[in-house]
Amino acid sequence: MILKNLPAIFEPARPVLQRIEQAGFEAYFVGGCVRDTILGDHIHDIDIATSAYPSEIKAIFNRTVDTGIEHGTVMILDHGTGYETTTFRTESGYQDYRRPDHVTFVRSLAEDLKRRDFTINALALKENGEVIDLFNGLTDLKHHLIRAVGKPEERFHEDALRMMRAVRFASKLDFNIDTATEQGIKDNAPLLAKIAVERIRVEFEKMLMGQNPASGLAKFLETGLYQYCPGLDHQQAKLAALLPLSKWQLLSDAQVWSLMAWQLSLSRQGISSFLKSWKTSNDLIKAVQKRVPAIQAIRAGKVDNLIIFKTGLQGLLDANAVAKVFGWGMPEQQLREQFAQLPIKSANQLAVNGGQLIKQAGIKPGPLLGQIIYQLTESVVSGELPNQTDQLISMAQKIAKEG
Structure with missing residues (x-):
């Protein structure tokens, strides 16, 4: 297959491949960028x-950085944008089911591609648009199929996260999983427990x-x-x-985890x-707690x-x-209009602050002050009280007097 019109993202990188080829070596675009080009995806x-x-x-180019030597x-930094190039390699020994114990550089594209996870990701692309397909990845793309390269068990023992990647691609691309590959996942699912939860979380969110x-679910x-x-x-x-x-049309991790929290009926x-337990950030936790x-x-x-x-x-x-x-969402424009009509949109817009209440209302610093500010804020937001300094101070004095 020859791709005649490559996406613009490839154009600045083509001189990198050309210089490597001029020096007598092979160079290819590989992996997901080739797959997505053929599918017409971003x-x-x-x-x-x-x-x-x-x-x-490093001998071919003047400016390089060892990012993973x-x-x-x-x-390679010679052409403005930095482009990472990785030498063809083979890997061996995966005692932790995550990382190879040994990496060997090789000259063979076939040896490099056969260690990749799925046939649709084991495609290579020359700078002139020629696609190199050694594992029938093009056929699997045509049939919307996710198939492990070689024996599924070997691929999953090399990196158990590949099982999550399979179900993620089933969702991302709306593809089916090859029968043997799916059986390989079932047989080796317990290996997922050996993978860092942060890595699993990324695949789960993308799924x-x-x-x-x-x-994918x-x-x-x-x-x-899931176990x-x-x-x-x-x-x-x-x-x-x-x-x-x-x-379904979830677009962010906050939406994903809000869905999960709701569906699992979490307090x-x-x-x-x-x-x-999923090792998310504290900011995300607070965001989900607000959204539920x-x-x-x-x-x-x-x-x-x-x-x-x-x-x-x-x-x-x-x-x-x-x-x-779940089928009971509201028109987005309605929500935007309701938000726009709020008397204040953040606590900072309240017409009084703690310092003013201490000086002008005679309220002492402490928990009561915070409670009064909170009550004033709610009163303004709900429309029970105008956002005017004198009226807010007067109400604060009344609340403080009543205890």
Whole structure:
């Protein structure tokens, strides 16, 4: 196959491949960028593989950086944008099911490609647009099939995360998983427990943000991978309840984890414990804790000013994206208009602050001051009190007097 019109992202990198070839070596674009080019999907970045060893790459180009020299990766800076090139290699010994014990540089493209995970990712592309397909990846792309390169068990023993990548691609590309590959996942699912949860989380999030999340989730459950993910080992029934839903369009990790928190019926503390087990950031935990009450409000048709204020516009839109999965989302424009009509949109816009209340209202610093500011804020947001300094001070004095 010859691709005549390569996406623009390849053009600045073509001189890199040309110079390597002029020096007598082979060089190719490889992996996902080739797959996505053929599928017509958006390309995020490009990967380059070469028969030249790192020392030879450094001799060809004037400006290079050793970004992963032990694995054969050198960044070339001669052409403005930095391009990482990696020497063809073979790997051996995967005692931790994550990293090779030994890497050997080779001159053979075939040897390099056969260690890759799936046939659709084992494609190489010359700078002139010629596709090199040694493992029938083009056929599998045509038939929308995810198939392991060679024996599935060997590929999954090299890196057990590849099992999660398989179900992620089933969702991302809306592809099916080859029968033998799926059986290999079922047989080796327990190996996922040896993988760092941070790596699993990335694949899980991408799975639920794909073209067909229900398809990826179905394979995630059928293969038993869920049993080796934090907090999901006894949640098969609740996760399976998501499979009939078809209106998925999650676009962020906050939306993904808000959906999970809602579906698993997690309390505020439950959200914290669950997301900590997935090693998410504290900011994400707080974001999900804000969004879940908003999901409940949308479902109940009680999206009032307080909910909108506490959740914030982005949080509200995220909550609505989750609500849409279940079929009871609101028109986005309506939510935007409700947010725009709030008397204040953040606590900083309140017409009084703690210092003013201490000086002008005679309220002493302490927990009561914080409670008064909170109550004033809610009163303004709900429309019970105008956002005017004198009236807020007067109300603060009244609250303080009443204790």
